[in-house]
Amino acid sequence: MITALVQFKLPQPITVEKAKEIFLSTAPRYRDIDGLIRKYYLLSENGEVAGGVYLWRSHEDxxxxxxxxxxxxxxxxxSAEPTVQYFASPVIVDNLVGNIITDA
Structure with a gap:
């Protein structure tokens, strides 16, 4: 599995409430993407940086x-250019469902 960290610096800080509104407007387009296991939207505590953490089946996906x-x-x-960093994710602890997941 691969984790992608996407980040971009916002031109102006936004609140968590505004971020939630924006993120909810784009979330449906990520529902059925081939190979995407999970996506987390991110906003820094100061509201200046946003992005996402994506868990993928593969780098190719x-x-x-x-x-x-x-x-x-x-x-x-x-109004910001994203950067994408990739990380191998050979083990994931999922406390929500009580599983430890490993790469196939």
Whole structure:
């Protein structure tokens, strides 16, 4: 599994309430993306940086999302350029369902 960390600096800080409103407007488009296991939306405590943590089945699946069109969508929505970092995620502890998940 691969975790992608996406971040972008906002032109102006936003509140958690505003972030939630914006994030809810984009969340449905991530529902049925092939290979995407989970997505967390992020907002820094000072409201200056936003982004997401994405858990993917593979690096190839992740790269299918992070296209120029996706980058343009982020730039238009948030007036900011995203960065993407990839991390191997060989073990995940999921306390919500009580599982330890490992790479297949």
């Amino acid at each position: 992740a790269e299918k999302l992070y296209t120029d069109a996706w980058r343009n969508l982020i730039a238009e929505k948030y």
